Amino acid sequence: MATATEADAMRRAIALAARALGSTSPNPVVGCVVLDARGxxxxEGxxxxxxxxxxxxxxxxxAAEAGHDVxxxxxxxxLEPCNHTGRTGPCAQGLIDAGIARVVYAVADPNPTATGGAATLAAAGIETEGGLLADEAAAGNAAWLTSVLHHRPFVVWKYAATLDGRSAAADGTSRWISSxxxxxxxxxLRAEADAVVVGSGTLRADDPHLAVRGRExxxxxxxxxVDTNATVKPGARVLDDAAPTLIAVAEDADTRHLAGVETVRLPRGADGAGLDVAALLTALHERGVCSLLLEGGSTLAxxxxxxxxxxxxxxxxxxALLGSGPTALGDAGIGTIAQALRLDVTDVTRVGxxxxxTATPIAPATASVPEEN
Structure with a gap:
């Protein structure tokens, strides 16, 4: 059974792993703390x-550079030490070679190409224990786990609104609602994500840049x-070279004016007005996107x-209160209070x-993505 010292070390390892959010895809974020024989x-790494x-x-x-004997x-x-050779060698064997006597991990590796590290360690006579602070570690690795288990990116919807739920004033002005x-x-959030997505309506209204600024x-x-009919104009800020850009369009869209811009053609949704969300997520997953930050607008959300x-x-x-103007969330296919998408609030923090x-949906629905007006 894991000791209190090992639990403290796992909390530290989870914090270390979080330092690499947004930088490891398609790999997981992983932290490790090594204790000597006296605990x-x-x-750390x-x-x-x-x-x-x-x-x-x-x-x-x-540990070696500091002169410590492990x-x-x-x-x-x-995460369970990997058991395969890819661009790097198997970590299970590295721990064996280092003379480690015990390995405690939080989450078992669900990747079929890398799993089996615990068995390899045990076969070498190393004591192994899994499941320590598994929920906390899994939460920190939610994007990668979603990608491996569900073959789609982990999606975070971010929005800013007044207390009465308005994302802009009646005249359309929205800068700046938030501080x-x-x-x-x-x-x-952008720095921690593999991709940031907006709809064509937001692009036309705000000409967002979407790149990370102010962080080194x-x-x-x-x-x-998401621009079903390829309405984006050359010169849009999102087309500069500050970050890579992908325009998702319908299979029949005319993209001749987007020469040199990377596009992906996707089937339309069931209503024919927009793109199919499952196809969009699959296309992004195939590009190695594990985490997706959904920034706007209300129709796309x-x-x-x-x-x-x-x-x-x-x-x-x-x-702040506006009383009128666009709402933060558009039609989500909910027609009655019984269908309301209930959320589990996991964090409330004062920011300025x-x-x-921060909340997580309790019961998702199903539909397709309409074109944003």
Whole structure:
């Protein structure tokens, strides 16, 4: 049974793993803490980028560089050590070679190409224990786990609104509903995501840039525009070279004016007006996108919710009232209170003058994505 020291080490490993959110896809985020035979922390590491050393290797390297002996020690890892050779060697074998006597991990690896590390460790005589703080570790790795288990990206819907749910005033003005602190926090969300998506309506109304600003050493997310009829104009800010961009259009859309811009052709939804959400998510998954930040607008957000394709909701509520104007959420296919999409609130945090509310849907629905007006 895991000790209190190992539990503390796992909490630290989960925090270390989070440092690489947005930088490891299509790999998971993983943290590792190495304890010596007396239970003292002698090495820490995390997987920083796909193709680079894994968390266990970095932690063992840190211990060695500090002159610590890890033989007979314990490795505490957020994910079962991998058991395959890809761009790097198998971590299970690395722990064996280092003389580690015990491995405690949080989440079993569901990837069929990498699983089996615990069995390899046990066969080598190393004591192994899984499941320590599994829920916490899985929450930190939700994007990768969703990608592996469900073959689609993990979708976070972000919105900003007044307390009465308005995303803009009656005249269409919306800058700025939320505070500077909230807007800076959104750039953190972008930095943690593999892709950021908006609809064509938001593109026409706001000409958003969608790249991460104000943060150093980040991997810019893929900017995705759901533009069924290819209405985006050359010169749109999202088409600059600050970050990669993908325009999702219908199979019959005329894209001759988008020469040099990467596009993906997708089938229309059941109503024929917009793109099929499942096809969009599949296309992004095939590009290695594990996490998707849905930024707007209200029509697209409603469509994703109706499609059961939102895994987390993050709302920035400003202490202001408008009384009229566009709402933050459009038609989500809900016609009666009995169909309301109930949420489990997991966090409420003050960000500047605003409230940031994080919640997860309890019961998703199904639908397709309409064209945003």
């Amino acid at each position: 003292r922390t002698v090495g 995390w997987h920083q980028r796909a193709g680079g050393p894994h968390a266990e290797v970095n932690a063992l390297r840190a 033989r007979g020690g314990t490795a505490v890892v957020t 500077a602190e909230s807007r800076a926090d959104v750039h953190r 050493d980040v991997t810019q997310p893929l900017r995705v525009v 409603g469509a994703f919710l109706a499609a059961g394709a939102v895994d987390r909701v993050i709302g920035y509520l400003a202490p 003058p605003d409230l940031r509310i």
